[in-house]
Amino acid sequence: MDFRDTPEQAAFRAEVRTWIDDNLPAELHGHHGGAARFDGPEVRAWSRALHDGGWVGISWPAEYGGRGLSPRFQAIYLEEEARAEAPPHIGVIGLGMAGPTIISRGTEEQKARYLKPLLAAEEIWCQGFSEPGAGSDLAGVRASARLDGDRFVLDGQKVWSSYAHIADFCILVARSDPASERHAGLTYLIVDMHAPGVDVRPLTQITGEAEFNEIFLSGVEVPLENVVGEIGKGWDVAMTTLLHERGTLGFALVARLEVQLRKLVALAADRGATPTQREALAREWIQLQALRWTAYRSLSALERTGLPGPEGSILKLQWSEANQRITKLALDLLGADAQLLPGNAPYDGYWTIQQLRSRGNTIEAGTSEILRNIVAERVLGLPRSR
C-alpha cells in the first residue's frame, strides 16, 4: 500500500504537465464553461495535437493505434488534463464508448476501418441510446431496424446525443425484431451520420446552451457490415458500452471537481465566507479527497484482479452530488451577483452556468436512482426492485 506515485508514474505525470503547458493554446485554457468547449474547430485542432503528441489511446492496444500502457497512465493523463483546464479530446464518445466497444465486440474490418481515425480526431462519434420513451429504461427502445436484403432500414428518434451535430458516426441500438419486447430483439449498429434520412436538431438545455441533440432517423440505410455483435443481441453489446462509459469517467470527473474546488476556495477568499460556508467548503474538500482515493482504490483492484473494485460504482453517484453542492455553495457566496448572466456578471457568469449545468449531473450517464439500484442490487446483493 502506497499513496504516492512510483518514480515511473511521477515521471509520466511530469511529462504530461510539461507537454500540456507547452502546447495548450492560451485561448483554450479554462475554456470549459459552456458548450463551445466541445465542438469548435480549435478543439479539433487541439485533439489532433494531443494525438500527435501520443496522449490519445494511452491504454488502448498498440495494434489499434494506442500505446498499450496500463489504465493507471490513462488515469494520470486524465487527471493532469483536467487540472490544466485543457479541453478534452473532441472524440470523448468515440474514445470512451464506441472505440472500446468496437475493440471488444467489433469485427476485424470494423477495427481496421474505425479505430485510427477516431484516435486522430479525423472522425467524430456520437451515441444514440436514449429515446423520448426510453431513458433509464433502455430496454424500452422503439427505434426500428427493418432488415431489407443486405441492409437495415432505420426509423425512429434518439435524444440526448452530445456531438451528434458534428459527428460522422453514431453507435445506437434499434429494435430489429418487431415482435420482440424489452432486452431481446435489439441490434447494435454503426450509423453514418451523413447518410440520407439522418436529421440532427440541437436541444437547448437549462443553461440556454445546446450541448445535446435529438436525432431523427427516417429510412436510413445501414449496411449489414455495420452490425456490432450479433443481430438481435444488441443489448449485451450496449452493456459493454455503458460499462466503459462509467469505467473511464472517474478520474476526469474527480480532477474536474478538484479544479472547481480550487476556484471555490479562491472565490471564498475573494468574497469572504461565514463560518457555515467555511465548514461547507471544508466538507467538499474532504469529499474530494475521498473520491480521489476511492478512484485509485478501484484502479488498484483493477490492476490486481482484472476487474474494477465495487467501490468504483459509487464515483459518479457521489461526484454528481458533490458538483451540485459546490456550485450551489458558489452561488451562496456570490449572493445576488449570481443572478447575472455572462457578459455583465462577476467571473463572467461561470458559477451561474456551472450550477445550472450541474443539475444534469445526477441524470446523465445513469440517474442517481439507477446508480443506487446498482449499488443495492449488485454490490450489496439486495433483491431486484423491478
Place this chain on the structure above:
Amino acid sequence: MDLAFTPLQDELRTQARSFLEATESPTWSQLAELGWTGASVAEQHGGAGLSFVEEAVLHEEAGRALLHAPLWSTSCLLPFLDGADQAAVAAGEASWTLALGPLVPDLDTATNVAVVGGDTIWQLQGFEREVLATNDETRPLGVVSGGEAGRPLCSSETLPALRARSLAILALEAVGVGSRALELAVEYARSREQFGRIVGTYQAVSHPLATSYVELELARSLAWWAAWCVANDDADASVAAAAAKSEAAEAAVAACERAIQAHGGIGFTWEHVLHRLYKRALGIQSWEASSAQLRAEVASHLLDG
C-alpha cells in the same frame, strides 16, 4: 501508487475477524500473544515490527467487533514511549491511556495513565480511578483523582502526532462499526417479508442502505489515507486524520441509524447488537473533536494557510 490491501494486510484481517468472532471478551494478554498489542513495536523490543498500515487493519476489525480493550488508547501513545515501555506493552504486561481532559477513556482496563504537564508527558502515579457508567459499555470513561507526575515519558511536542494517530484509529474503528451495521441491515432486508415481499425490494429501504455503502467506502478511503500518512510521518497526516475522522464518524453514526430504521422495532431493542454499534459510533463522534469542529480545522488549513 497502490491502494490495494497487501497479502499481509488480508491475512491479518482474516485472523483478526475470526479471533474476535470466536472470543467474547479477549484479555490484553491474549491480544499480546496474537502480536496485536505490539504490532508496530520493533522486533528488538518484542514487537511484530509491522508498520502502522498493518496495525490499522486491527483497529478497523476492533471497531467492527466492539473490542473492549485499551488498544486505541495504548496505540496512540505507544510510538512515543521508550523501548522498555514498548516492550512491556508488546508483552501484554502494560497498557496505557492518556488523560487529556477530565474524562479518560479505557480507565477500567488500561494499567497505566499518562498526563501532560508543561513540556512533558508523564506517567501519573499514586492516583485513584473511578470508572463511570458510560453509554458505550465497551469503552467506559472514567476520572482520576489525586496522584502526581511520576516518570517522564516523552516530550509534549509529540501531541500533534499523537492526536493524528488517535484520530486515524478512531476513523478506522468507525468504518468497522458502520460496515458491521450495514451488513446487519442488508441481511435483514434480504430476509424480512412484509406485504408479501422481501422488504429489500422496496427502494425506500434499499436506497438508504446504498447511501450507507457509499458513505462508508468514501470514509474508508480517507481512513486508509490517514493511516498511511501516520505510518509515514507524512506532512498531510494532521489534515488527513481530521478529514478521515470527521467523515468516518458521521458515516458510522448514519449507517447505524439507517440500520436501526431498516430493522424496524427489533432494531430498537436492547437484545439486538445494533444499539451497541450505535453507541460506539456516537462515542467516536464525541471524542477529541466532533465532525463539525474537525471541518473547521480543515477550513483553516484551506483558507487561512
